[in-house]
Amino acid sequence: MLVISIQSQVVHGHVGNSAAAYAMQAEGVNVAAVPTTLLSNHPRYPSLRGRVLESDLVADLLKGVEERGLVDEAAVLVTGYLGSPGNAAVIADFVERALARNAKLVYLCDPVIGDDGRVYVADGILDVVRHRLLPAANLTTPNQFELELLSGLTIADAQGLRAACSALAGAGHIDVVATGCTLADTAVGQVETILCTGGRLSRFATPRLPIRPYGTGDLLTGLIAAHLAKGEAIESAVRLAVDTIFAVLVRTQEAGSAEMRLVPLPKRGPDA
Numbered sequence: 001m002l003v004i005s006i007q008s009q010v011v012h013g014h015v016g017n018s019a020a021a022y023a024m025q026a027e028g029v030n031v032a033a034v035p036t037t038l039l040s041n042h043p044r045y046p047s048l049r050g051r052v053l054e055s056d057l058v059a060d061l062l063k064g065v066e067e068r069g070l071v072d073e074a075a076v077l078v079t080g081y082l083g084s085p086g087n088a089a090v091i092a093d094f095v096e097r098a099l100a101r102n103a104k105l106v107y108l109c110d111p112v113i114g115d116d117g118r119v120y121v122a123d124g125i126l127d128v129v130r131h132r133l134l135p136a137a138n139l140t141t142p143n144q145f146e147l148e149l150l151s152g153l154t155i156a157d158a159q160g161l162r163a164a165c166s167a168l169a170g171a172g173h174i175d176v177v178a179t180g181c182t183l184a185d186t187a188v189g190q191v192e193t194i195l196c197t198g199g200r201l202s203r204f205a206t207p208r209l210p211i212r213p214y215g216t217g218d219l220l221t222g223l224i225a226a227h228l229a230k231g232e233a234i235e236s237a238v239r240l241a242v243d244t245i246f247a248v249l250v251r252t253q254e255a256g257s258a259e260m261r262l263v264p265l266p267k268r269g270p271d272a
Contacts, residue, residue, distance in 0.1 A: 003077075003226065004098070006077075007020065015218055017080075019262070020225075034058070036081060043120075058087050059093075071101050076105070078110065082112070082128070083122075096132075107136055108225050109140045113126055113142075139177065144180055176197075186205065204239060206242060206245075213252055216245060223244055224237050
């Protein structure tokens with residue numbers, strides 16, 4: 001069981017592969033983690049060190065993935081934060097080669113374009129995601145804002161979400177896991193993760209906690225990929241991932257941490 005995961009990497013905190021890789025490994029899945037950035041922390045901190053990696057370096061790392069035969073071994077390929085238009089292009093090239101080489105490979109595209117009404121990626125990345133990556137994907141995990149942006153439709157209710165997912169698929173087929181959803185009939189105090197496959201919706205609601213740690217979408221995507229690599233059906237994979245995310249958020253809230261608490265605190269004995 002192997003997942004190739006192409007995302008950002010940080011020294012402090014849990015976003016990109018720094019959220020997803022550990023979670024996948026904890027599920028018993030091997031991970032080939034390819035960085036698109038190497039940063040000290042999430043960009044929303046007051047200071048930031050490191051940089052987006054050069055596209056020739058990312059291309060070279062991906063060439064090494066191919067030379068080691070990892071494409072042939074992999075069950076799932078994940079792409080997340082791309083970093084630059086140059087990186088987006090070389091990653092799209094790799095995705096095309098990988099899918100041609102391994103017909104059984106499941107490609108999960110996490111768009112990572114923006115949130116809360118704001119696009120936060122460089123010009124040119126959106127076009128690559130829309131015109132090259134999504135058409136190649138079996139599954140995508142946009143948040144509600146990203147789904148609206150990519151589909152060109154406003155989502156207010158279940159019918160609108162179905163329409164947006166259909167627009168995203170175009171003439172092909174792609175399963176969509178829409179995250180962070182609040183629809184007209186979403187219960188007060190709840191937030192939903194909604195799977196749309198073949199026009200059918202499976203909705204997973206959890207209490208909305210008063211915290212917003214970074215990287216929850218990256219963690220969810222990684223967990224879904226891990227469960228798919230282990231042979232779970234898509235609906236079961238999403239349900240298991242949502243349950244784990246909520247447990248992590250509860251633990252994070254209890255710890256009063258700004259960053260997700262991925263690792264449970266050790267249990268203390270009665271004499272501790």
